[in-house]
Amino acid sequence: MSNAPSHNWGLEQIVADLRASREQLHRTRHPLGIRELPSREAVVNIVTGLRAAMFPTHYGAPDLTDETVDYYVGHTLESTLRLLAEQIRRALRYLPEYGATPDAQLQERAFTVAREFATQLADIRAVLVSDIQAAFTGDPAAQHITEILLCYPGVWAMTHHRIAHALHRLGVPLLARFINEIAHSATGIDIHPGATIGRSFFIDHGTGVVIGETAIIGERVRLYQAVTLGAKSFAADEDGTLIKGNARHPIVEDDVVIYAGATILGRVTIGRGSVIGGNVWLTHSVPPGSSVSQGRVREGERNDNGRQ
Numbered sequence: 001m002s003n004a005p006s007h008n009w010g011l012e013q014i015v016a017d018l019r020a021s022r023e024q025l026h027r028t029r030h031p032l033g034i035r036e037l038p039s040r041e042a043v044v045n046i047v048t049g050l051r052a053a054m055f056p057t058h059y060g061a062p063d064l065t066d067e068t069v070d071y072y073v074g075h076t077l078e079s080t081l082r083l084l085a086e087q088i089r090r091a092l093r094y095l096p097e098y099g100a101t102p103d104a105q106l107q108e109r110a111f112t113v114a115r116e117f118a119t120q121l122a123d124i125r126a127v128l129v130s131d132i133q134a135a136f137t138g139d140p141a142a143q144h145i146t147e148i149l150l151c152y153p154g155v156w157a158m159t160h161h162r163i164a165h166a167l168h169r170l171g172v173p174l175l176a177r178f179i180n181e182i183a184h185s186a187t188g189i190d191i192h193p194g195a196t197i198g199r200s201f202f203i204d205h206g207t208g209v210v211i212g213e214t215a216i217i218g219e220r221v222r223l224y225q226a227v228t229l230g231a232k233s234f235a236a237d238e239d240g241t242l243i244k245g246n247a248r249h250p251i252v253e254d255d256v257v258i259y260a261g262a263t264i265l266g267r268v269t270i271g272r273g274s275v276i277g278g279n280v281w282l283t284h285s286v287p288p289g290s291s292v293s294q295g296r297v298r299e300g301e302r303n304d305n306g307r308q
Helices: 011-025 040-054 069-092 103-119 121-138 145-151 153-169 173-187
Strands: 228-230 263-265 290-293 296-299
Touching: 040 069, 040 121, 040 153, 040 173, 069 103, 069 173, 103 121, 103 153, 121 145, 121 153, 153 173
Parallel strands: 228 263
Antiparallel strands: 290 296
């Protein structure tokens, strides 16, 4: 006979306690009891497929030729968009307006959104190319475009953001947030999909950058690591519940440079062509052409290189 001790885990009571917590005391499930969640694995595969379709010679099959590349792009898009439509369907169910929508109608809506998104891919690619070119122009350590596409976390994060922002605008905020949070976990760059970011945007180094939901960023803007474009305060209603959707993050106009560790909070405007120095804490607007360092604001002192 075995001399191993007999253990009683008391699982019956533990399982009962967990059920009470799950179903009665501390519910986290959707009120309608939805169990079909968007899949992280599927979302990763979607972004991988979209990236390969937009940049097939860098992220696609290694043996592509001029004769086969279009076939590869079409085949990749067909499977990726089918996967995307299914994830859109799952995400739409979490919106109040689709809570009672019949499954067939929801599936048709998901297909329509995915098809509309697909028509925007060429424009998304064009903006990403401007981001890649901004990285190449703005970083003297960059040797060529391939290095940027394969190695730069800022470009990786912006690829996710450009995709997610398009889906956010098409009315799929849960899936959009999922896409950007996958990039956040991989790069340390936290961009809300609602943030509006212009062309030729460059995040150098990147770790610790935070860009809030209602931030608006112009063209040819450059950020360094640990920059925060955040909210200064949060409006609440009479019972203390936070009011969502208010414009509460900064507006950064064209040709602004924000150096490492700067924190800019609230619905303030950083005027065109300004330079915000490292570790600056800023909660008020500054006019175009300003040069802001710790403790002082100087107007019109930026040189051609965008440095103080």
